[in-house]
Amino acid sequence: MKKILLALTLVIGFYAEAKVKSNLSFDDAHVFVPMKGSRATGGFATVKNQSDKEINLVFKSAKGFKHVETHRTFEKDGQMVMEKVENYKIEPKGTLELKQGGNHLMLFDPTKEFKKDEKVELKFTVDGKDMKVMFKALPRVAAPEADHSGHSGH
Amino acid sequence: MGNKFKVIGAGLLVLSFLTVVGIWTMTRPPKLGGDFTLNHQGQDWNLVKNSKKLNVLYIGYAQCPDVCPMSLSIASQAFRQLNEKDLTKTQLIFLSVDYEHDTPETVDQYAKQFFSSFLGMTGSKEQIDFTVSQMKASYAVQKNVDSYLGYSIAHTDRLYFLDKKGMILDSVPSPRDYKLVLQKIKENL
Numbered sequence: 001m002k003k004i005l006l007a008l009t010l011v012i013g014f015y016a017e018a019k020v021k022s023n024l025s026f027d028d029a030h031v032f033v034p035m036k037g038s039r040a041t042g043g044f045a046t047v048k049n050q051s052d053k054e055i056n057l058v059f060k061s062a063k064g065f066k067h068v069e070t071h072r073t074f075e076k077d078g079q080m081v082m083e084k085v086e087n088y089k090i091e092p093k094g095t096l097e098l099k100q101g102g103n104h105l106m107l108f109d110p111t112k113e114f115k116k117d118e119k120v121e122l123k124f125t126v127d128g129k130d131m132k133v134m135f136k137a138l139p140r141v142a143a144p145e146a147d148h149s150g151h152s153g154h
Numbered sequence: 155m156g157n158k159f160k161v162i163g164a165g166l167l168v169l170s171f172l173t174v175v176g177i178w179t180m181t182r183p184p185k186l187g188g189d190f191t192l193n194h195q196g197q198d199w200n201l202v203k204n205s206k207k208l209n210v211l212y213i214g215y216a217q218c219p220d221v222c223p224m225s226l227s228i229a230s231q232a233f234r235q236l237n238e239k240d241l242t243k244t245q246l247i248f249l250s251v252d253y254e255h256d257t258p259e260t261v262d263q264y265a266k267q268f269f270s271s272f273l274g275m276t277g278s279k280e281q282i283d284f285t286v287s288q289m290k291a292s293y294a295v296q297k298n299v300d301s302y303l304g305y306s307i308a309h310t311d312r313l314y315f316l317d318k319k320g321m322i323l324d325s326v327p328s329p330r331d332y333k334l335v336l337q338k339i340k341e342n343l
Binding site: 032035036037038039040041042067069071073075076078079080081082083084100101104106107108140141 | 217264298306
């Protein structure tokens with residue numbers, strides 16, 4: 001009986017996640033590889049709500065990080081200000097831009113080293129239902145440096 | 155009679171000159187910037203003593219996950235386009251105003267990941283506040299007990315282009331386009 005209940009729970013869980021995924025898409029989902037000297041890095045994506053209902057998106061965790069939060073950056077009195085937000089609401093058929101200088105995910109204190117293009121598992125709840133999304137780890141500085149510094153007299 | 159006209163003419167000329175100088179003095183933009191001393195890798199670092207022909211300054215903090223790394227990435231893209239000769243005449247200084255959390259060593263390590271010649275610095279509150287005021291920039295530490303770090307810092311998001319004495323030649327607010335930064339560097343070199 002227990003096994004049947006467990007199986008049923010799993011099936012319902014998978015169904016619920018599949019349903020959530022069909023309603024929500026993440027494009028260009030990436031986190032920046034954490035940099036030495038900083039405890040925080042950012043996660044970004046274009047999130048589209050394909051359903052006819054408003055969606056409540058909560059960022060719960062990220063594999064390889066101790067803590068996560070959602071924030072928004074905005075300009076006020078000539079300063080860039082960042083404030084924590086609890087969730088993001090996405091209108092029916094609407095789009096949430098998680099972008100630099102705006103709404104963004106924050107990931108704190110990496111517990112491992114991340115490499116370029118490594119997949120990072122992020123967990124969200126969408127209207128209370130769990131959803132995992134794989135984000136790509138990208139370096140802050142895209143191309144290797146053609147290092148001219150330190151050379152002299154050419 | 156002739157001498158009288160000459161005197162009046164000369165007087166008018168002087169008056170016109172003084173008027174032009176007066177208008178120019180009143181309407182010219184104020185000179186901003188100036189020398190400053192910060193802490194680089196545990197040592198006092200004075201701009202005038204260590205300046206290059208062009209000194210690019212960005213004020214932020216290393217725990218910032220958003221605009222600081224974005225602006226430094228844009229600046230590093232611009233620096234990557236410079237040739238060796240131009241690189242010897244240009245340097246970027248990243249000033250972390252987060253003197254309570256960033257150390258001179260960690261902030262320098264942080265800055266160098268964007269471009270190997272970038273200099274990361276912090277300083278005492280007095281050194282930081284003086285430098286920030288020289289640039290007419292600002293920052294504000296905001297305590298946030300609900301946040302994991304417990305704080306964030308609101309700050310000016312601007313690249314300053316300084317001459318050898320630290321005077322502001324130009325600036326780019328919210329740098330998001332490396333081509334514009336590169337153009338400003340080349341214009342001021």
